[in-house]
Amino acid sequence: MTKRIWLLPWIGFLVSLPAAAAWQVNLSPGHTAIARDIHDLHMIIFWVCVAIGVVVFGVMFWSILHHRKSKGAEAHHFHENTVVEILWTLIPFGILIAMAVPATATLIRMYDSTEADLDVQITGYQWKWRYQYLGQDIDYFSVLSTPREQINNEEEKGEHYLLEVDNPLVLPAGKKVRFLLTSNDVIHSWWVPSFAVKKDAIPGFVNEAWVIPEEPGIYRGQCTELCGKDHGFMPVVVEVKPQEEFDQWLADAKAAAAEQAASAEQEWTLEQLMQRGEQVYNTSCAACHQASGQGVPGAFPALAGSPITTGDIDAHIDIVLHGKAGTAMQAFGSQLNAVDLAAVITFERNAWGNDTGDSVSPQQIAERNQ
Amino acid sequence: MDELGRKNRRLVIRLLAGCVLMFGFGFALVPLYDVFCRVTGLNGKVTNTGPVAIEDADISRSVRVQFLGVNNEGMPWEFRPLDESVRVHPGEMRQIAFFARNPTSRRMIAQAIPSVAPAEAAQYLHKVNCFCFDSQSLASQEQVEMPVLFVIDKKLPEHIHTLTLSYTLFDITPEAPDGQALASETRRSPL
Amino acid sequence: MAEDPQKGGFLKTLQSVLAAMFGVQSEHRRLEDFSSHKPWRFILMGLAVAVVFVVLVMLLVRWALSLGAV
Amino acid sequence: METTLGQNLGDTHHDHGPASGIGRWLFTTNHKDIGTLYLWFSLLMFLTGGTMALLIRAELFQPGLQLVQPEFFNQMTTMHGLIMVFGAVMPAFVGLANWLVPMMIGAPDMALPRMNNWSFWILPFAFAMMISTLFMEGGAPNFGWTFYAPLSTTYAPPSVTFFIFAVHMMGISSIMGAINVIATILNLRAPGMTMMKLPLFVWSWLITAFLLIAVMPVLAGVVTMMLMDIHFGTSFFNAAGGGDPVLFQHVFWFFGHPEVYIMILPAFGIISEIIPTFARKRLFGYASMVYAIASIAILSFLVWAHHMFTVGLPLAGELFFMFATMLIAVPTGVKVFNWVATMFRGSLTFETPMLFALAFVVLFTIGGFSGLMLAIAPADFQYHDTYFVVAHFHYVLVPGAIFSIMAATYFWLPKWTGHMINERMGKIHFWLSFVGVNITFFPMHFVGLAGMPRRIPDYALQFADFNSVASVGAFIFGFSQLLFLYNVIACIRGGARATDRVWEGAHGLEWTLPSPAPYHSFSQPPVVK
Structure with a gap:
């Protein structure tokens, strides 16, 4: 009796799955044909489970209610019936085989390899994404843009808290876009739920995925493979534009x-x-070395008062450009342009009481990078 | 009771042997997996085929082969394909090249690791000659063009139109005190 | 238990193993199985059936792929 | 291992009770003492891992970073997983096996008592080493309990070496425990206790023990390869040297999937003992149950890559593992029907162990359903590495494995201590746990489907409401376990005297012994009809 009462709110939850809006409880149907197929598969298997659950739990609660000793129930001593057992094994088999058919069809569609209109190379870095439009000379990083203050609860959180970036991936609507995924360091996983695209980015390997975004809009997702400290802070934002706007964007990006x-x-x-x-420091460096330049003891060295930031300029430039092997310090030479590199090194040499007064020029950077 | 002792001992020895066997099997999974990958093309692992018999190209169709150059973490070299993609007929031998430059002030050794997408196509891409067969050593500021000679197998399934051959460049310069390249060892100290 | 423990050959073992894979076995057959004193027969047959299972699933995959024209 | 039973347990020790003082526990070779040690150790680890879980849930109560920083958060998720799997669930089952297997098969003790002592005493050192990494420079392992390379090799904190040694030690302990269980079951059965009469708990443990022997060495192998990659310059998993990070996942899950069954098969055994007792009926389809468990053990080696659908397997690989998983799921899943059929037309009563067993059946089935959903490869692309997966495996492991362990404790505690448990307290503990578990883990299905990845210390605003609910549930569940601790201690210290049979419907050799069970179980082998 009491047992069943606890089940009621649950059934309520399950039944109201498609209805609830504010508290999202279900997979969103998505915005591509594949995503909708997957959503359908998800709903079918869900209702199959509900149906099996109703039958199994129904019998179980019937027994609990009616075959209890306190009601004078006597045990009937049957303990085997091969026919019944075979039946109740065959029926789920049948259901699952029926499930496997649409699942296989969807999977085969997902592995479609017709020519794409646009190829984008996606590279995972700790903890940002790099997008390279192959054959277009466009190459940029996409970094979380939520201010540190919001994360630290010093400011009110914005609408797209943790799901916003400085430079989203921009795609044309209605075109087939092929993604080539790889990684610079550890394994990441690139996921946009609305596209039903989730693929691991693995160092030394290239993986393939594709999407035909249907409607213009902004689609958000996240890295889904644990990739270290800021795994939770490397969102994926995709902006889908109509073809003309996309062409315009492409031209602007090249000009920029x-x-x-x-x-x-x-x-x-x-x-x-x-x-x-x-600015550059806050997006590219503060995650490890902290906004205060104090670093994290034992993991990331402090920059305030460090021999690197107050000593030889060339050594400082080298470490920023080429990283430090075997540590989390990356080679920023390929990630930032000369101006940003000059600016951030200048900043590090003068902030937090480092006050060296040194100013590093973009030309100096270009020289060291030659 | 002694009878039981013997029985126990025999059983324990067998079970321990089982453990040792499974421990060995864990390691055996490494080569087994390579064989498995080679057979199924799992993971887009590319095998170094070496010379192949030259056949007539299948000019009835052509596929696009796309090249990517990726730098792994801490690898400052400039590294890119000279041609972003080429169209080839299956069976046709083709040479392309990658460009690499060492911008640092020291000699460095790099190893390129190839990978193919889609993974299914990996077994049909034969590299006859490739800079990835050996490690590459470049002095400070040195630059080089590195060739890849490849053939796409005529047995490539019809539905594949584009192959992507990607190379990831890893820094394998040993951490020697004078920065001189000594051996092809790759040890890295953790964080 | 009344049965001869050595009774039942290859087919019976196969039947028992298949029943195990399917997850249903009758009490009667179980008694028969356990009156045999050769567990190796069942273990080897189990492994063999597992291999056959793998091959069958692989064939199933082939077949599905050929239907899907990939 | 030189020890024969004669030296240890034969007539010379016949009348002796336990030694006194700390030495009793340090040097004990008695299966009941060792079982007790295992169970207390597991409870301690459960509370430790649980505290970490509460820390995780407290941080996730609201969006934003409040209590801990991301590095520490990752260490908490990693340690929570490792401690719960290797420190709480597995030792608890070994403890139960130690207590129950000899009593159930009419043996005087375990077959290899000294090895038994060893296999337990390795554990505290292994876990002390593992937990000490929290205080090391660079912090504890932070790469998740699945420790995927290269995050756990090239990019790992220095403490990873200690983690590897700790895993080796746990592996050795588990293997020794498994060998002992197998030797006991195969060689020490009382005359007449044929294999076909073994209680289902013993059967499930026998098969689990073989699984342990098959996969723990593989785990040892994989961490050894990590160790070599980190310290000896090999390249098993390092792409730079021609290794392969995906290989790590294949080898890990080759261990990992059977490991899932290691954590659930003994639970099947326990539930199959408890439900017939309180339904006052024999288990429906005992034969099928034994056969199914045996075949699950073999087939569990064939589905490992369903944990890896997103790594970029070729289509044929995805299909293979999808089909194999779905086919194998059925015979496993329908065992639930056997329990329901056992209850059907029985004469049911609802003492605390039965309540936990019933909750097991319902909630484990729900975990099975989400498992079925995850087996559909295309749909898995949307579920993989989200909270949906977290909800799935917590439904299988918490109300699955953990509830079965609690059910077992309440069920056999009167036999162990000679005192009845306090039913009222037991029921309160059950209802709080049941409600707490569902409030914690059910909303995780929702946030997972809505798009929240697992293992993140902070999340977007749309996930906030359900996360708060889950955190509240976690605290209810967590703190209600103190009642369990209290119940157990109270039962050890006193309470109504338990009869030999304890439960009206109980069958099996262990119930023919006096309560509390004597220090040496069956010095004279019982006659089994």
Whole structure:
């Protein structure tokens, strides 16, 4: 009796699965044909489970209610019936085989290998994504843009808390896009629930996935393979644009890259560098070395008062450009442009009481990088 | 009771032998897995085929072969394919090249690890000659063009139109005090 | 127990192992099985059936792929 | 291992009770003492791992970082998993086997008593080493209990070496325990206790022990390869040297999937003892149960890659593991029907052990359902590594393995201590646990489907409500375990005297012994009809 009461809210939960809105309880149907297929599979197998559950638990609770000793039930001593057992094994077999058919069909569709209109190489880094549009000369990093203050509860959290990035992946609507996934360090996994695309990015390997985004919009997802400290802080944001807008974006992005290259030639003042450097520091360095420059003892060294940031400039530039083998310090030479590198190194040499007064120019960086 | 002691001992010895066997089996999984990958093309592992018999190309169809150059963490070299993609006929031998430059102030040794997507296609991509067969050593500021000679097997399934051959470049420079390359050992100290 | 423990050959063992894989066996057959004093017969047959199972699933996969025209 | 039973347990020791003082526990070769040690150790680990779980849930109560930093959070999830799997569930089953197997088969003790002592006393050292990593520079292992390379090799904190040695020690302990169980069951059965009369708990343990012997060495192998990669310059899993990080996952899950059965088969055995007792009926389909458990053991080696559907297996591989998983799921799943059929038309009463057993059947089945969903490879792309998976395996392991262990404790505690348990307290503990477990883990299905990845210390706002609910449930469940501790201690210290048979419907040799069971179980082998 009491047993069943506890089950009621559950059944309520299950039945209201598709109905509830604010408290999302179910897989979203997604925004691509494959995602909808998967959602259908999910719902079918779910209802199959519910049906089996109703029968099994029904019999069980019937027994609990009616075959209890306190009601004077006597035990009937049967303990074997091969026919019944074979039947109740065959029926689930039949159901599962019926399930396997649409599942196989969907899986085969997911492995479709017709030509794509656009190839994007996605590389996982600790803890950001790099998107390279193959054959388009567009190559950028996508980093969490939620301010540290929101994470540390010092500011109110925004609507897309932890699911927002500085540079989203931009895709054209209605075109087949092929993703080539790999990783720079550990295993990551790139997931956009609305596309039903989840694929591991593995160092030394290239994996393949594809999507035909249907409607323009912004789609959010996350890294789903534990990849170290900031695993929870490397979201995936995809912005799908209509073809014309996408073409425009592509052109703008190419122009911006050219402009970036030009700005490396101009003169930068210490103030300008410091200002830009702080931004770069906060997106690229603060996750490990902390906004305070104090690092994390035992894991990430402090930069405030460190011999690197206050000593030889060239050594400092080298370590930022090329990383430090065997540690989490990455080679930023390929990740940031010369201006950002100059700015962040200048910032590190002058912030938190380092006050060396040194100013590093983009030209200096370019030279060391030659 | 002595009878029982013997029985126990015999059983324990057998079970321990079973353990040793399974421990060995754990290690045997490594080569077994390689064989398995070679047979099934699992994981896009590419085998170093070496020379193959030259056959007539199947000019009735062509496939796109796309090249990627990826730097692993801590690898500062400039590394990219000179051609982003080429179209080839199955059975046709083709040579392409990757560009590499060592921008640092010391000699470094790198090893390129190939991988193919889709994984299914890996067994049909034969590399006749490849810079990934050996490690690459570049002095400071040195640059090089590294060739890959390959053939796509004519047995490549019809439904595959694009193959991606990716190389990931790993730094395998030993941590010698004078920065000189000594051996091809890859040890890294943890964090 | 009344049965001769050596009774039942290859087919009976196979039947018992298949019943195990399926997960249903009758009490009567179980008594018969356990009156045999050769567990190795069942273990070897079990492994063999497992191998056959793998091959069958692989064939199933082939067949599904050929249907899916991949 | 030189020891024969004669020297240890024969007539010379016939009348002796336990030695006194700490030496009794350090040097004991008595199966009941060792069983007790295992059970207390497991309870201690359960509370330790549980505390870590509560820390995790407290951090996840709200979005934002409140209590711990991400590095420490990762260490907590890793240690929680390792401690619960290797420290709580597995030793608890070994403890139960130690207490019960000799009594159930009419043996005086375990077959290899000295090895038994060894296999227990390795454990505290293994776990002391593992837990001490929390205080090391760079922190404890932070790569999840699945420790995927290269996060656990090239990128691991220095403490990984201690972690590897701890795993080796646990493996040795488990293997010795398994050998002992097998030797006891095969060689020490009372005359007339043929294999076909073995209680189902003994059967399930015999098969589990063989599984342990088959897969623990593989785990030892995989951590040895890690050790060699880290310290000796090999490249098993390092792509730079021609190794393969995906190989790690294959070898790990080759161990890992049978490991799942290691944690659930003894539970099947326990439930198959308890339900017939309180239904006052024989187990329905005993024969099928034994056969199914045996074949599960073999077939569990064929489905490991269903944990790896997203690593980029070729289509044929995905299909193979999907089909194999679905086919194998059926014979396993339908064992639930046998328990239901055992209850059907029985004469049921609902003492605490029965309540836990019933909750096991219902909640384990729900875990089985989500397992079925996860087996559908295309759908798994949406579930993989989300909270849906977390919900799935917690439903299988908490109300599955853990509830079965609690059911077993309540069921046999009167036999062990000679005192009846306090039913009222037991029932309170049950209801709090039952409610707590469901409030904790059921909402995890929802956040998982809504898109929340597992192992993240902070989450987006749309996951907030269900996470708060889950955290509240976790605290209810966690703190109600103190009642369990209290119940057990109270039962040891006093309470109504237990009869020999304890439960009206109880059958089996252990119930023919006096309560509390004498220090040496069956010095004279019983006659089994």
